Amino acid sequence: MGAYADELAFTAPLDERMRLTDEAVERARRSGQPVLVIKALNHRFNAIWAPDTLSTRRGDAAEACRLAMQGDDLRDRIIAHGFAMAAAVESANIDDADHHLESFTALAGQLQLAVFEWGAHTHQVWRSIVAGDFDRAEDVLGKAWQFGLSHGRPEADLVHTTQRAALRWIQGRLGEEADELTQLASAWPGLPTLQATHALALLHSGQRQPAHQLLHDAWDSGFIARLPADQSYLAGMVHWSEIASASGDAPIATGIYALLLPYADRLSYSGTAVYGPVAHTLGLLAETSGDDEQAVIHFHEALRIATEIRSPPFAARSEHQLERHD
Secondary structure, eight states: OHHHHHHTTTTSOHHHHHHHHHHHHHHHHHHTOHHHHHHHHHHHHHHTOSGGGHHHHHHHHHHHHHHHHHSOOHHHHHHHHHHHHHHHHHTTOHHHHHHHHHHHHHHHHHHOOHHHHHHHHHHHHHHHHHHTOHHHHHHHHHHHHHHHHHTTOTTHHHHHHHHHHHHHHHHTOGGGGHHHHHHHHHHOTTOHHHHHHHHHHHHHTTOHHHHHHHHHHHHHTTTTTTOOSSTTHHHHHHHHHHHHHHHTOHHHHHHHHHHHGGGTTOEEEOSSOEEEEHHHHHHHHHHHTTOHHHHHHHHHHHHHHHHHTTOHHHHHHHHHHHHHHO
């Protein structure tokens, strides 16, 4: 049941994923076997990974970690630490995230399984970006890519491009990736977040009209409103929001603002890349909608979060916006 639910993670509606994984966890509990409970909890985290399930996933990951520490299956333990790390990042709890990342990395070294060793490399990319250590991010980005390629990870190219785009975005250099992202978006039309990243790269490369047209097409067709509730949802919304802000499109900004508001206390984290406090994006949208007072409130909240996670680059973004309102 858990494996089946996991396979449906990107196809079935969220309520169905919740139902299937609830059943799987309940059956595991009735079995009285902790190892089955761990596996069911780990499956459920991935299957229901969406912004609205953060509280459930946080509890599941904590329970899976506790149970895994009582057993001797290092594979289950590392998966639980990985999911607990993700929930901590989304919650803007960087100390908890660092604890689980340290455990994940140490276990990856013990297990020496390519998928986990590669994961340890890729996690260091987003962590270095949060810290503002772009030189290290560049270094580990290349190492992660080469490790993935040399160990047969089929998603290595896609993850590398996605992480490089996140690095270039915070550096203000996303326009450099426009050509590659154009090709990638064409090759992977079924990845909604990639379409948003592509449009944003066009904007940053000076192709404002095509970027704005992609935004309007995505909004008018209902594409943005129907974005699937998955782990990349907030990342895609952040990118569409930046285009709406740059284009000064108040109606679209107002619409996206309503969709994002429930997640004002989150970090936008896709599993491999971090795009900063959602509060900063809400500030941009409020500003575009003409509500400067609310924008300032959001920017102050974003600055608070960026300071708590010790992120100079994300703090600088919100400080810059607040200076514009002084």
